Amino acid sequence: MELYFMGTNAGVPSLERNVTSLALRLLDERRSFWLFDCGEGTQHQILRSPLKLSKLECIFITHLHGDHLFGLPGLLSSRAYQGGDTPLALYGPPGLKKYVNTSLELSESRINYKLEIVEHEGGCLFEDATFRVESAKLDHRIASYGYRVIEKDLPGKLDTELLKKYGITPGPLYGKLKRGESILTPEGKHLQPADVLGQVKKGRVVTILGDTRPCPAEIPLAEGADALVHEATFLHDLAETAYTYHHSTARQAAEAAKEAGAKSLYLTHFSSRYKYEDQLQRLKQEAEEVFPSSRLAREHELYPILRSGE
Amino acid sequence: MELYFMGTNAGVPSLERNVTSLALRLLDERRSFWLFDCGEGTQHQILRSPLKLSKLECIFITHLHGDHLFGLPGLLSSRAYQGGDTPLALYGPPGLKKYVNTSLELSESRINYKLEIVEHEGGCLFEDATFRVESAKLDHRIASYGYRVIEKDLPGKLDTELLKKYGITPGPLYGKLKRGESILTPEGKHLQPADVLGQVKKGRVVTILGDTRPCPAEIPLAEGADALVHEATFLHDLAETAYTYHHSTARQAAEAAKEAGAKSLYLTHFSSRYKYEDQLQRLKQEAEEVFPSSRLAREHELYPILRSGE
Numbered sequence: 001m002e003l004y005f006m007g008t009n010a011g012v013p014s015l016e017r018n019v020t021s022l023a024l025r026l027l028d029e030r031r032s033f034w035l036f037d038c039g040e041g042t043q044h045q046i047l048r049s050p051l052k053l054s055k056l057e058c059i060f061i062t063h064l065h066g067d068h069l070f071g072l073p074g075l076l077s078s079r080a081y082q083g084g085d086t087p088l089a090l091y092g093p094p095g096l097k098k099y100v101n102t103s104l105e106l107s108e109s110r111i112n113y114k115l116e117i118v119e120h121e122g123g124c125l126f127e128d129a130t131f132r133v134e135s136a137k138l139d140h141r142i143a144s145y146g147y148r149v150i151e152k153d154l155p156g157k158l159d160t161e162l163l164k165k166y167g168i169t170p171g172p173l174y175g176k177l178k179r180g181e182s183i184l185t186p187e188g189k190h191l192q193p194a195d196v197l198g199q200v201k202k203g204r205v206v207t208i209l210g211d212t213r214p215c216p217a218e219i220p221l222a223e224g225a226d227a228l229v230h231e232a233t234f235l236h237d238l239a240e241t242a243y244t245y246h247h248s249t250a251r252q253a254a255e256a257a258k259e260a261g262a263k264s265l266y267l268t269h270f271s272s273r274y275k276y277e278d279q280l281q282r283l284k285q286e287a288e289e290v291f292p293s294s295r296l297a298r299e300h301e302l303y304p305i306l307r308s309g310e
Numbered sequence: 311m312e313l314y315f316m317g318t319n320a321g322v323p324s325l326e327r328n329v330t331s332l333a334l335r336l337l338d339e340r341r342s343f344w345l346f347d348c349g350e351g352t353q354h355q356i357l358r359s360p361l362k363l364s365k366l367e368c369i370f371i372t373h374l375h376g377d378h379l380f381g382l383p384g385l386l387s388s389r390a391y392q393g394g395d396t397p398l399a400l401y402g403p404p405g406l407k408k409y410v411n412t413s414l415e416l417s418e419s420r421i422n423y424k425l426e427i428v429e430h431e432g433g434c435l436f437e438d439a440t441f442r443v444e445s446a447k448l449d450h451r452i453a454s455y456g457y458r459v460i461e462k463d464l465p466g467k468l469d470t471e472l473l474k475k476y477g478i479t480p481g482p483l484y485g486k487l488k489r490g491e492s493i494l495t496p497e498g499k500h501l502q503p504a505d506v507l508g509q510v511k512k513g514r515v516v517t518i519l520g521d522t523r524p525c526p527a528e529i530p531l532a533e534g535a536d537a538l539v540h541e542a543t544f545l546h547d548l549a550e551t552a553y554t555y556h557h558s559t560a561r562q563a564a565e566a567a568k569e570a571g572a573k574s575l576y577l578t579h580f581s582s583r584y585k586y587e588d589q590l591q592r593l594k595q596e597a598e599e600v601f602p603s604s605r606l607a608r609e610h611e612l613y614p615i616l617r618s619g620e
């Protein structure tokens with residue numbers, strides 16, 4: 001499980017950074033990746049990345065501002081063009097369906113895979129055996145959502161060496177133990193699951209927030225998250241500007257991470273005014289003063305999300 | 311007057327080339343530039359070019375396929391963001407207005423300049439003192455148009471040195487000569503305009519065609535053009551594929567240039583399969599065999615359009 005940022009600039013692309021898009025790479029977990037937002041040029045960034053459009057499984061749009069959205073029709077078309085034929089699910093605020101369908105219909109784009117568009121206003125959006133995704137509304141100029149991606153705990157592994165010693169080989173008795181039932185060994189010993197099961201592998205939580213002013217909804221979304229991705233459009237000396245444009249400062253992002261008890265914070269969505277490395281370092285330092293595990297999101301770097309203790 | 315290509319690839323962007331967009335730079339002529347098509351990433355290409363979005367005066371869309379269109383909402387938004395406040399005129403086939411308005415409205419993009427969207431099905435689209443633009447429908451899978459940009463002839467300049475010798479200084483008599491009337495010198499000599507006017511400066515013609523199969527409509531559009539920009543999606547060994555997908559081969563582009571008596575041909579809109587330089591050279595050679603003044607359009611190069619004899 002890795003984060004891979006493809007756009008970290010606010011509002012418009014610059015020579016240094018593209019508009020917002022972020023991949024959550026789930027190669028080990030699902031043999032796929034998920035995309036969060038899709039600013040113009042995201043498909044171009046994917047060409048320069050280790051990602052393959054055909055492996056894209058879900059797209060989550062935080063809000064409909066152009067710098068998070070306008071790369072979507074091109075990406076959907078190119079996925080078909082490049083032979084992506086597995087279903088794709090697209091989640092986002094109301095209006096998304098009209099935007100996508102109008103663009104694809106007027107351009108007569110041929111999408112040869114199943115595209116499911118789910119408009120939502122928060123709640124539990126996705127759940128299967130290994131993942132759940134929850135969403136809640138933030139505080140932005142237009143409806144903007146945060147996403148909490150929850151990996152489910154993996155049960156501990158059976159200690160097959162130990163079982164062999166008790167004379168138990170793979171078969172129905174393995175199944176019983178996995179279901180939590182005790183079994184009887186050939187020697188007549190009662191074996192509890194806990195005796196032969198390793199530790200549960202705790203699932204990870206990644207929280208990716210859309211553009212937002214500081215707001216209470218952030219905290220449950222980010223609670224205890226292994227990684228929190230938060231916009232940091234401005235330095236705190238521009239807190240008023242941030243408020244006016246419905247954005248956060250680096251310090252405010254750090255305060256949210258701290259309050260939520262997140263384990264690490266990724267700052268992104270930087271105003272074009274922060275062009276040079278020393279300016280970006282100031283954003284980082286400002287956040288670190290409040291929340292030491294803060295880092296700057298850099299495009300085209302892979303950030304592994306480790307399990308606690310790994 | 312210069313051509314500046316920002317996208318020369320067909321269908322999808324590649325690592326080497328972007329999807330279609332072409333600027334006609336009219337700095338000396340109008341202190342502005344015009345854009346023909348606007349594939350995704352055009353605004354990114356403009357960042358890397360000598361062009362300034364605020365100087366963009368007109369956009370002409372040849373057809374609504376995504377690779378010619380999907381960069382438009384982002385470019386229009388960014389022009390406002392970057393302080394472009396002069397009016398902008400946008401021409402293209404029916405459906406363009408719905409596409410642009412849906413994208414801008416759903417994203418709540420703020421366009422602080424006058425944006426006029428003109429849907430057309432060919433004909434004379436633009437005319438002022440110095441330029442005229444005509445359009446006609448080509449033969450593509452969806453409605454696709456070619457544009458003929460006609461620079462008007464510049465009248466010859468008055469020979470002020472000669473007039474001085476006749477005792478005529480700047481004033482109402484200058485105006486009379488420019489309007490084609492004869493005048494009387496202080497010495498009583500009748501002076502005809504032709505006696506004191508230099509040669510007319512012939513206006514140039516630039517023809518930019520959308521995606522098309524070879525078709526009769528190309529010829530009047532490209533007649534005698536100083537520069538013809540023509541798609542050359544395939545080599546002629548794939549003429550059947552070209553026909554199936556409603557495209558042209560390099561040889562067919564050259565045949566159109568030859569038949570129309572164009573002065574130079576720019577090949578563009580190359581299939582992604584032509585990735586390497588030797589493949590592109592084969593496209594060029596194939597065209598040159600029919601029409602020697604053929605060249606490959608290269609992104610981020612300026613091609614001056616000279617007047618005949620310059």
Ligand SMILES: [Zn+2]
Nearest residue numbers: 063065140211
């Ligand atoms: Zn926003």
Ligand SMILES: [Zn+2]
Nearest residue numbers: 373375450521
């Ligand atoms: Zn086309």
